[in-house]
Amino acid sequence: MNQHASQHNGVPPSVGADVSGIETLLNRNLPEVFGEGDSARRWSAIRELYTEDCVLYAPPGAFVGHAALDKFAGDLRATHPHFVYTPHGAPQVLHNSGRLAWGSGPKGEAPVYTGVDFIIARDGKIAALYVYLDSPSR
Numbered sequence: 001m002n003q004h005a006s007q008h009n010g011v012p013p014s015v016g017a018d019v020s021g022i023e024t025l026l027n028r029n030l031p032e033v034f035g036e037g038d039s040a041r042r043w044s045a046i047r048e049l050y051t052e053d054c055v056l057y058a059p060p061g062a063f064v065g066h067a068a069l070d071k072f073a074g075d076l077r078a079t080h081p082h083f084v085y086t087p088h089g090a091p092q093v094l095h096n097s098g099r100l101a102w103g104s105g106p107k108g109e110a111p112v113y114t115g116v117d118f119i120i121a122r123d124g125k126i127a128a129l130y131v132y133l134d135s136p137s138r
Contacts, residue, residue: 022121023091026100030085051125058131096121
């Protein structure tokens with residue numbers, strides 16, 4: 001068993017995993033892709049953070065490639081331009097994957113909705129992003 005504990009949550013990372021790289025991808029994705037209102041900055045972040053053949057799996061469907069991801073993120077951003085994405089805890093990394101819980105809502109207020117991003121990384125970039133949205137409370 002790997003005796004090196006993750007500096008963020010005390011859980012041992014997978015042997016050979018690029019823990020800090022995957023944590024960085026998760027932490028940057030929220031504000032720089034889904035939270036970014038400027039299309040040029042968002043496009044630059046997508047090219048830096050995602051593989052060219054990336055796939056986004058979200059409740060409305062699957063979106064393949066940079067252009068499809070950019071359109072989805074831009075369209076989503078336009079529905080609530082004043083919302084911010086806030087991580088709920090530190091990312092967790094296992095082998096070539098990671099997850100990060102988050103909330104979204106107006107800055108300084110309780111989140112309007114919450115979810116979890118789960119990624120598969122390849123060559124230091126996000127190859128697949130699975131977005132799980134939490135059921136609203138009743």
